[in-house]
Amino acid sequence: MAETSLFQNALKQFNKAADVMDLSQSMRQVLSFPKRELTVNFPVRMDNGEIRVFTGHRVQHNVARGPAKGGIRYHQNVTLDEVKALAFWMTWKCAVVGIPYGGGKGGVCVNPQELSINEIERLSRRYFSEIQIIIGEGEDIPAPDVNTNAQIMAWYMDTYSMNIGHSVLGIVTGKPLEIGGSKGRTEATGRGVRVVAEEALRYKDMDPKKAKVAVQGFGNVGSYAAKLIAEEMGSRVVGLSDVSGGLYNPDGFDIDDLMAYRDQNNGVIEGYPKGQKISNEDLLSLDVDILVPAALENAITEKNARNVRAKIVVEGANGPMTPEAEDMILANNIFVVPDFLANAGGVTVSYFEWVQGLQHYFWDVEDVRRALHKIMKEAFGSVISTMNKYSIDMRTAAYVDAIEKVALATKLRGIYP
Numbered sequence: 386m387a388e389t390s391l392f393q394n395a396l397k398q399f400n401k402a403a404d405v406m407d408l409s410q411s412m413r414q415v416l417s418f419p420k421r422e423l424t425v426n427f428p429v430r431m432d433n434g435e436i437r438v439f440t441g442h443r444v445q446h447n448v449a450r451g452p453a454k455g456g457i458r459y460h461q462n463v464t465l466d467e468v469k470a471l472a473f474w475m476t477w478k479c480a481v482v483g484i485p486y487g488g489g490k491g492g493v494c495v496n497p498q499e500l501s502i503n504e505i506e507r508l509s510r511r512y513f514s515e516i517q518i519i520i521g522e523g524e525d526i527p528a529p530d531v532n533t534n535a536q537i538m539a540w541y542m543d544t545y546s547m548n549i550g551h552s553v554l555g556i557v558t559g560k561p562l563e564i565g566g567s568k569g570r571t572e573a574t575g576r577g578v579r580v581v582a583e584e585a586l587r588y589k590d591m592d593p594k595k596a597k598v599a600v601q602g603f604g605n606v607g608s609y610a611a612k613l614i615a616e617e618m619g620s621r622v623v624g625l626s627d628v629s630g631g632l633y634n635p636d637g638f639d640i641d642d643l644m645a646y647r648d649q650n651n652g653v654i655e656g657y658p659k660g661q662k663i664s665n666e667d668l669l670s671l672d673v674d675i676l677v678p679a680a681l682e683n684a685i686t687e688k689n690a691r692n693v694r695a696k697i698v699v700e701g702a703n704g705p706m707t708p709e710a711e712d713m714i715l716a717n718n719i720f721v722v723p724d725f726l727a728n729a730g731g732v733t734v735s736y737f738e739w740v741q742g743l744q745h746y747f748w749d750v751e752d753v754r755r756a757l758h759k760i761m762k763e764a765f766g767s768v769i770s771t772m773n774k775y776s777i778d779m780r781t782a783a784y785v786d787a788i789e790k791v792a793l794a795t796k797l798r799g800i801y802p
């Protein structure tokens with residue numbers, strides 16, 4: 386059976402909201418197509434002297450509200466369809482939190498675990514040079530995503546700056562602090578997840594101190610979400626997982642200890658002694674108050690949706706739930722805080738980093754955190770109002786809020802569909 390297209394799934398979500406808003410057919414068309422799709426095939430010299438050709442993509446979905454913005458991922462399953470869906474979600478993410486960007490995303494089809502650090506550097510520099518024809522600090526600003534990090538952003542920034550002839554801080558975000566990164570960017574997506582998790586509990590009249598939480602994925606998003614939910618909200622994180630499998634501890638994990646273990650253990654939590662080993666499927670069905678899928682897309686499908694027992698799902702990952710799975714989840718009265726709202730903290734602090742880079746003036750971490758908290762809380766509140774106004778689910782409400790802004794920008798700029 387053919388794999389369901391992620392982009393088609395994203396369009397289903399969009400059309401559900403467009404129906405609620407009675408959006409014109411012409412505006413639907415304008416907002417459904419990516420503006421630009423670039424595919425590059427490029428050679429990289431391996432450490433053993435062989436040449437391998439890799440395929441990468443950069444998609445700019447919409448730039449009505451500002452330059453395209455979105456991360457770049459390295460993963461063996463990257464496809465153009467996936468990158469289109471991720472760029473599409475970036476448009477709505479930037480709009481729902483009100484930052485002046487459109488949506489973009491990039492990816493290279495590679496398993497970075499199979500490459501040495503020098504091979505990853507050569508691949509990163511070559512890929513960035515190849516996509517440079519559509520990148521610019523006022524055109525399209527990449528950032529980290531799955532399997533990319535501050536070091537890779539530094540190589541991108543250096544490659545672009547060498548090609549242009551001077552340093553350009555605003556060309557990427559998620560850079561190391563020493564070369565124009567922002568304080569608070571590394572934790573930002575997890576911090577945003579923590580803010581909306583608390584707001585969701587408050588909305589549901591539940592006490593954060595009594596809440597039990599499970600988090601799928603222990604990378605950038607999952608680990609910081611778990612840490613901040615435990616440390617700042619006082620909730621108990623009882624279940625965690627990564628690609629190696631899951632762990633359960635009814636007393637709650639010490640997240641700093643687990644992060645330190647992961648960092649000394651080839652990046653995986655497998656073998657951590659203070660928890661019972663469970664599978665990733667077991668993790669999704671734990672009896673918890675909040676489940677945070679923070680790994681990859683399509684973690685929750687119609688095959689396992691009925692096993693989810695959490696009262697609230699806060700989507701840390703992009704697209705962790707198929708539309709069919711969501712219908713089942715909503716039918717079971719589970720409250721879903723949708724991905725492009727829940728994980729917007731990362732791009733929000735990326736925006737702060739970009740602004741700081743353009744101004745060459747850098748903020749204290751407290752200012753970053755305060756500004757992020759305010760934006761996430763207000764966006765959550767606005768989407769809740771839309772949800773209640775139309776009696777719709779929260780994802781559809783988030784689309785309605787975001788589509789209104791992008792459609793208005795499109796009209797103001799002179800397209801009248």
Ligand SMILES: NC(=O)C1=CN([C@@H]2O[C@H](COP(=O)(O)OP(=O)(O)OC[C@H]3O[C@@H](n4cnc5c(N)ncnc54)[C@H](OP(=O)(O)O)[C@@H]3O)[C@@H](O)[C@H]2O)C=CC1
Pocket residue numbers: 529530531532533574601602603604605606607626627628629652653665679680681682701702703704728729731732
């Ligand atoms: N980084 C950011 O700022 C943002 C990221 N996102 C989204 O959040 C998600 C995670 O991204 P990020 O944390 O950056 O990526 P990372 O690469 O840092 O982490 C991904 C994590 O998911 C784990 N994982 C991969 N496959 C599975 C699986 N099948 N089951 C369980 N765990 C798995 C990985 O395990 P292992 O390491 O063992 O392979 C790793 O712990 C993605 O959907 C991304 O697009 C959204 C907004 C911003």
Ligand SMILES: O=C(O)CCC(=O)C(=O)O
Pocket residue numbers: 454455456457478526527528529530558559703728729731732733735
């Ligand atoms: O920080 C950014 O610009 C975007 C991060 C990202 O790729 C995402 O939010 O999915």
